[in-house]
Amino acid sequence: MRFLVVDDSSTMRRIIINTLNKLGYTECREAGNGREGLDALTANPVDIVITDWNMPEMSGVEFARAVRANDATKAVPILMVTTNAAEGDIVEALKAGVSNYVVKPFTPATIKEKIEAVLKA
Amino acid sequence: MSVPQSLLSTLVSATEEVFDTMLALPLQARPPVTGPLETPANVVATVAFAGHRRGLVVVYSSLTAARQITSSMLGIPVHEVNGEVPDAMGEIANMVAGTFRNRLAAVEPSSDISVPTVTIGTDFSTLYSSAVFRSRCPFDMQGEPLSVELILTGDQVGGLK
Numbered sequence: 001m002r003f004l005v006v007d008d009s010s011t012m013r014r015i016i017i018n019t020l021n022k023l024g025y026t027e028c029r030e031a032g033n034g035r036e037g038l039d040a041l042t043a044n045p046v047d048i049v050i051t052d053w054n055m056p057e058m059s060g061v062e063f064a065r066a067v068r069a070n071d072a073t074k075a076v077p078i079l080m081v082t083t084n085a086a087e088g089d090i091v092e093a094l095k096a097g098v099s100n101y102v103v104k105p106f107t108p109a110t111i112k113e114k115i116e117a118v119l120k121a
Numbered sequence: 122m123s124v125p126q127s128l129l130s131t132l133v134s135a136t137e138e139v140f141d142t143m144l145a146l147p148l149q150a151r152p153p154v155t156g157p158l159e160t161p162a163n164v165v166a167t168v169a170f171a172g173h174r175r176g177l178v179v180v181y182s183s184l185t186a187a188r189q190i191t192s193s194m195l196g197i198p199v200h201e202v203n204g205e206v207p208d209a210m211g212e213i214a215n216m217v218a219g220t221f222r223n224r225l226a227a228v229e230p231s232s233d234i235s236v237p238t239v240t241i242g243t244d245f246s247t248l249y250s251s252a253v254f255r256s257r258c259p260f261d262m263q264g265e266p267l268s269v270e271l272i273l274t275g276d277q278v279g280g281l282k
């Protein structure tokens with residue numbers, strides 16, 4: 001299973017990748033914002049994208065819209081990991097094409113559960 | 122002027138949730154205080170919020186505490202922590218302010234939070250306009266001081282309904 005982790009915080013990328021490694025997922029690439037994520041994704045397809053929301057240059061929501069607008073990438077599941085958890089936030093993210101949602105702070109069990117949910121969907 | 126107790130309780134429980142969930146570092150909450158820090162902080166991480174309420178959430182810690190937090194977040198030994206402290210402490214402030222904001226958004230119109238700003242150094246102090254309400258929630262983190270301050274600007278101070 002190949003993952004792309006998109007987050008402007010190097011700390012959060014490390015936490016997510018450490019969590020994925022512990023869950024047995026070791027093929028993880030990373031990008032620092034939506035723009036870089038898009039470049040990484042078009043260059044090398046992955047099975048799941050995990051993205052932050054608040055990032056400079058291109059936010060996670062803009063990134064999700066761009067991924068869904070491109071025939072080559074539109075089917076990839078997108079899991080959003082963010083502190084934004086007001087009701088309006090979640091609606092906005094899902095409308096943009098996000099497949100599932102993890103609110104920070106999170107436990108490894110939540111990440112595992114949400115990955116399984118997007119793979120099943 | 123100090124901040125309403127209901128908001129401080131929300132901030133304390135948001136901070137505890139972040140530390141319980143993301144870090145293996147238990148926090149011991151102390152009663153909220155107003156006024157300057159007992160010992161100057163070497164690391165100050167700030168997130169602003171605006172919308173229904175306006176203000177700042179500010180996380181103060183010693184460099185020792187910040188290195189412990191960073192080590193715990195990244196899963197590396199403290200002596201291997203090098204340049205990661207600013208980003209890690211910014212992420213802590215982001216999660217504390219974000220969790221605080223989400224809890225308020227469940228009972229009142231929401232506010233948006235900014236990206237974090239982190240200052241690291243010695244012998245500096247942070248001044249804000251006097252037209253603010255502020256209270257600081259101190260914690261003990263395995264003997265190291267850490268505190269989280271809530272600063273509200275004048276006209277949006279009321280407690281939780």
Ligand SMILES: [Mg+2]
Nearest residue numbers: 008052054055
């Ligand atoms: Mg971010």
